[in-house]
Amino acid sequence: MTTHPARHLPDMAQDSPLLRRLRALAAPPSRQHPALPERILHHIDTTILPRALILAVEGAPLARFDITQRALLRMEGPDGALESHEFNSAREAAPRFAETLLRLSAHVPDHARITLTAEARPLRSATTQCSAALLQEALAGLAAASPEEALTKACASALARGRLEGETGHITCDGPRPELYPVAEVALSRLWQEQQHRAPQAQPLPAGKPLLRLTQLSAASSLAVVSQRGNHVALLLPPEAAELLARHWQRGTA
């Protein structure tokens, strides 16, 4: 028998913790669309032949996902197409896909009727394929990020790290590429000098609000400087890690 278990419990047990737990388990989620990315990921991970997955909300098509061989090739969202071949790599593309999925989720009203329809479509070539696992990783990164988490993740992939103590101006560096320590030191020294001689109009933010400065320096390195309460952390990152930090940081500070 597969009927709802809560319907068969006696009335006298209606208020028991067990029944409340059973009801909670059996009830539909209060918000349907937090599961939307997972539902789409499930389709991506189980679809072999070329398919267009149409997402409709209350019957109105909202987005389309081109899928084949357990990978997302292309997504067309509500605010314009994201062509997979615009990206250099799946790792670069995944955060964009994940961000759009999360944005879609946020824009779908509570209790809206959501349908996902898969249609056969001709095979198309693509240089970039996003596997469900890669998308899942990007989604998890975006969903969980606070500024501190974003910084922790970026530190792990940094080529070099430098820290400036706001009280003393003392700089320490570490990381796997010592040849890049001077870059972090120069950046932090400059910030320290600015901090000592800052004109009032140049005050970037009220104290305490975290700020990320980001710029690409070379083909293989970007500089990210995180500032908060007069303390600064400089990271030399591979450019793709810097882009990931930018997205996580934005979500974490929003």
Added chain:
Amino acid sequence: MMLHSAPPTPPGSAPHSLLRDLARLRDQVPDCRVAAYCDLETRLVLRHVSAPGIRQETLDRLSAEAQQGFALRQAAQEALPMAYPPISTEAEDIRLIDDGGVRLFLRSPDAPQDALLLLCASTESAMRLRPEAIALLHRLQGETPGPGPA
């Protein structure tokens, strides 16, 4: 009022043409609040369009942040070891990201005293505007009229 008092005219651009270009740029994404053209040497915003309006103090802060950001970038690039040659790019950019959104500052290596400043709600929006902003920078120098790279 969009124009500052007696601002110098940016190179290669009539004032109203530049304002029109900035407005066209800003209008491309709905969450771009400010598009401004700045002289980094004087830290002066020469032209800007914004919606809603923006206070002079905020424009001054943006231009100061841009000047400091590019100075930081230059110092860091000069400290790069030989194995990491500075990237050759059509435009240098700095992004500042906080809970107020994203400030994207762009300048051409050929005219490092001039910069475009964009204030957007998201890094995605800012980066969507980047190619057209670079094309505008180049147009201001009379180098490469026409649309920017895709």
